[in-house]
Amino acid sequence: MMNANRRTFLLGTGVLGAGLASSGLVGASGTASQAGRIDPENPRFTVAVMPDTQYLFDADRGDSTPLDASLRYVLKTDENIVFLAHLGDLTEHGQPGELAQIGRSFEDLDRHRFPYSVLAGNHDIDSSTDDQRGPTPFLSTFGPKRAALSPAYRGSSKDGYNSYHIFRGGGRQWLLLALDWRPSASGIAWANSVINQHPDLPVILTIHEMVYAEADGQAQLSEFGQRVWRDLVADNDQIFLTLNGHFWPPGRTVLRNKAGNDVHLHITNYQDRYYGGSAMIRLYRFDLARGVIDVHTVSPWLLAKAPDLNELERQEIERTGDVDYFSVPIDFEQRFAGFAPVPVPPPRPARDMLLPGTIAYWRFDNAAAGTKVESVRDLSGQGNDLKLMTLGGGSLTYSTDFDRRQPSHASLQFTGSKNPPRGSYLQTVDSAPLNRMDFASGYTIEAFVKLPPDFKDGNHAWCGVFSRLGTGADAGKTGDDPSEPAVTLSLSDGAGFQWATFPLNTNSISTNWSHELQLDKWWHVAVVNDGTHTTMYVDGCPVVRNPRTSAAGLANPGTSWLLGGYAYDRTVEQGFHGWIGDVRVVARPLPVSDFMLG
Structure with missing residues (x-):
């Protein structure tokens, strides 16, 4: 009975999103809906973020079911999800069989031509190498050829491990960088060149390692993250949000770039949680009208199973702590004014204001x-x-x-x-x-x-x-x-x-x-x-x-x-x-x- 009440509450408050109620994820009595419609002009849109799924794809261990449920949710919800970004460590060992298995799960996004990005974490490749490592099973599975199936994909670095994507949300374009576990100097130079080629686009940086957090949720730059901050983020005012996995627990911080503007740095990773994190996704709900990003963390797989959950699953339906469920206030117009100022319309002549009866x-x-x-x-x-x-x-x-x-x-x-x-x-x-x-x-x-x-x-x-x-x-x-x-x-x-x-x-x-x-x-x-x-x-x-x-x-x-x-x-x-x-x-x-x- 407790589970049923919880389920009803989530539906009533919209945490699940109406799409779950009609997407075939809610239960046997529901009927699957068609893929969720993306409205790129709506000022309310969502970017879905998926951290480390490695324990779900671990040699002959693991279970793809949670990931499959999350990807179906992304496709079918009416959440207005305009993009999905995976933060790396897709698999535990980067073996061909592991990557083939998770690659099959992502085929559903490919068939629907849904915009998404993936990047290599340290478990997907040889962690002692950088993006000049050459061919790998990861590159064979998620390299440029496959990335080109996404309508948001715009290109990759010569090595193939770094990519950039442009999606539309809230009536404007956004650039997302998906960088390798260890981008080399040439990889960082490539990322800078991409930003320079798109001087008026706000940028979200996704990378496997950037910040880590202590138990209090206060994040700070890792040693490698300090390099990325120095060589890429601090000088590029267009980067306003960075997202990474790798470490746990989750956390967040705000740093000031050289232009004097805030950059929000978030780490999200739940592989330490029950069932390898249950393929949890972060929903970054942008609301340009309100000037805020509302962040929710949920497991669509567990939401769909409710109320038939075991004792540990009940604790993982959604995360509601300060580092998992929060809001980021951003005056988007002011924050982006340095590179994408909103043009001021010219004055209108006084005669045009003289309506009949004035x-x-x-x-x-x-x-x-x-x-x-x-x-x-x-x-x-x-x-x-x-x-x-x-x-x-x-x-x-x-x-x-x-x-x-x-x-x-x-x-x-x-x-x-x-x-x-x-x-x-x-x-x-x-x-x-x-x-x-x-x-x-x-x-x-x-x-x-x-x-x-x-x-x-x-x-x-x-x-x-x-x-x-x-x-x-x-x-x-x-x-x-x-x-x-x-x-x-x-x-x-x-x-x-x-x-x-x-x-x-x-x-x-x-x-x-x-x-x-x-x-x-x-x-x-x-x-x-x-x-x-x-x-x-x-x-x-x-x-x-x-x-x-x-x-x-x-x-x-x-x-x-x-x-x-x-x-x-x-x-x-x-x-x-x-x-x-x-x-x-x-x-x-x-x-x-x-x-x-x-």
Whole structure:
């Protein structure tokens, strides 16, 4: 019963992956599915890593069944596995019979033309030799001729023991080096030349020996690993991840290369575990959207056998210790910026932003960075120009910081605070048509916003991005607190957007709330009213705290609008703290596809 519960839990949490449930690996009652489909454009993809399988192929001992199960899983799961890398020590002695046996297991990948790589470990060849050793049973079985069956294979060193592969995942190409147990000086030179020939590709280095770990899981370079680091990794900023087997226990560390960037070095090996490690695989689940690699270690063979497991097998279904089940946060765009910078789209002309119904459009690309703001012209042509106002000091300057998605390449930097009250802000001129509008038929208000790292220091809660100077009372409202502004897009002390308004059809305040925002990051916010309901969007995504209560238009107090200022009871209490990019007001509801997001 315990096993069955464990099985149900794994299925429910997705640890097995839906592919196991339908791949023929789950049990006799299941039906085998077709090979798993690879989606190379999906920002979530997986690289499967298989360490030492030598005890499963040991002369007349061993058992290929666990490996066969792992390879079937790789083929049939819907995990979106885009590549499989074996880390060497495929066999115990490197004998022709051992290699022939494991070679037959890999034929399933060949038939499906699944992208994979293998490399020689010290047990697959004469460990006293380097990649200039000449012909071996390993080379006959897994040399360039066979490697060419993989669609990701791009070439090998002249000796045949080192290879490189290019696979696609997350909409981009990745280069994987599979290096010999002991690459010679010419082998290292070859690897450097491959990287030089592909200067814009991120690189994963697989090799049998690189780092080892103590019982605490803290890895460090082996003596040979120090050479590889010095001669290959440290100078090549493209290498961001190294994977090796050979030693046990598993472990990991992070080293800084000569460019000052992190390189993640992982060792994974389970041959010391029950049943030779049960052909465990590491699933490196890349998520480019979240900026993380989630690492899981599982045995598909044992997962498929559950719940009919013996006492020792139950301990090996998956490994969940700190060195086997963890996440590696990586800002991929920043980490790869030195060799593969994401191109910044050119600015979009202001005229392209003037959709039908545009009432106001402000952008801040008409002055040099650091220049003090005096006034801002409304580019919609409607006359909703802005004038500078000052509260107890605080600067307002043009900035070249911008969200790459916004139309212009500029913003305004505000330095306001609540304690003490200060901040320069902008206010619509007295003659602005915007001051007289109630948007009874609907509206869309958009802005790009970035908050600095010190935003949550207690001095900036409820600072306004875009607000009215007039109050609810000025608009004839008596519910809630009529001294609150009639309209405000503000930020809570937890750095969450709040859209708080007195609508035309109610006497009380209607509010929309976002989640708390990451600081030091650009965000796009939009509030859209269709004449009946208001929906807030952050980065084009609707938030959960959008009210179902009807909210028609905006009660009009007959006063100015404030950009970067917040007023209570007609008194400006504080200025905004952070950056504001392009701002647009449209007198109709817009679909997300028409937002200013590029």
